[in-house]
Amino acid sequence: MLPRRDFIKQTCMALTGMALPLPLINSSVQSSMKDDTQYDVIIIGGSYAGLAAAMALGRSLRKVLVIDGGEPCNRQTPHSHNFLTNDGKPPAAIARLAKQQVQQYDSVSFLDGRATTAIKTGDGFKVAVQSGQTFLAKKLVFATGIKDVLPNIPGLAASWGISVLHCPYCHGYEVRQQKTGILANGDSGYEFAALIANWTNDLTLFTNGKTTLSRPQTAALEKHNINIVEHKIERLDHKKGRLQQIVFNDGSTAAVQALYARVPFIQHTDIPESMGCALTTEGYIKVDAGQKTTVPGVFACGDNASRMRTVVNAVATGTTTGIMVNKELIEETF
Numbered sequence: 001m002l003p004r005r006d007f008i009k010q011t012c013m014a015l016t017g018m019a020l021p022l023p024l025i026n027s028s029v030q031s032s033m034k035d036d037t038q039y040d041v042i043i044i045g046g047s048y049a050g051l052a053a054a055m056a057l058g059r060s061l062r063k064v065l066v067i068d069g070g071e072p073c074n075r076q077t078p079h080s081h082n083f084l085t086n087d088g089k090p091p092a093a094i095a096r097l098a099k100q101q102v103q104q105y106d107s108v109s110f111l112d113g114r115a116t117t118a119i120k121t122g123d124g125f126k127v128a129v130q131s132g133q134t135f136l137a138k139k140l141v142f143a144t145g146i147k148d149v150l151p152n153i154p155g156l157a158a159s160w161g162i163s164v165l166h167c168p169y170c171h172g173y174e175v176r177q178q179k180t181g182i183l184a185n186g187d188s189g190y191e192f193a194a195l196i197a198n199w200t201n202d203l204t205l206f207t208n209g210k211t212t213l214s215r216p217q218t219a220a221l222e223k224h225n226i227n228i229v230e231h232k233i234e235r236l237d238h239k240k241g242r243l244q245q246i247v248f249n250d251g252s253t254a255a256v257q258a259l260y261a262r263v264p265f266i267q268h269t270d271i272p273e274s275m276g277c278a279l280t281t282e283g284y285i286k287v288d289a290g291q292k293t294t295v296p297g298v299f300a301c302g303d304n305a306s307r308m309r310t311v312v313n314a315v316a317t318g319t320t321t322g323i324m325v326n327k328e329l330i331e332e333t334f
Contacts, residue, residue, distance in 0.1 A: 043065070050143030142298070144272075183206050190220070201225070
């Protein structure tokens, strides 16, 4: 039997009448592999918003790559609410089913990993991931979410999304009329207390230090039987994320079953800002009604671009993004 190299040479000569150099065969293979890095759209972030955008684009016959690091902001939350047809389901279960459904569209691919950089090229974008691989796309979508910056209070991080909550529309019904606290101060504390009072008559505002409420604000809270506690918090006692009590520095305690907290946040990745995407004064990626950022060809959806931190809003803005990206691709070529 001929060695493989000689067999290929003879086959090429028989078919074409001339020898085909092996380097050319290898070059064609490399070219094919390189072509696999080119996509119509790269979506960075594969949770609810990213998956919704991917579905809309897959159904539009677009070649899409979804890059996801697998760390959704609500990964500790046991149940999602206010999502018609999915009310009460675990967020992870919703995401798992969503990915299974998106995977039915052959033009959509997934990469487990974290994007590290994205740059503008002549006719699109180049995205690099931790492994060192790079991928090209005509359009870029950020569905990267945000990262909460939690107060350094022992017990709070373990209870975040379980009994320490950010949104009454997501969780208020489940803790209605329970002994509830709010961790906030000043204008934010006043506004949050007025909101949460809709769900419970047993409400206390914990300012974690001296109050910065105005006198009219304090009087209004007292009128609605909302207590104000100024003690510094030492820790939150809980059982598997379920709050039992707040322990203060002076040794006193306050029993609570739910605690709402408005905490600062940062973007989950600084890649959009490094590319020139403008942020709002609150720190969200600035987008228009079509989810376009201030950088042409770059879109953003989900929590990174909206105050409405709900799964259903992430899905809605993701779907809008997929539709608008496809529309833009059509307009550029038709």
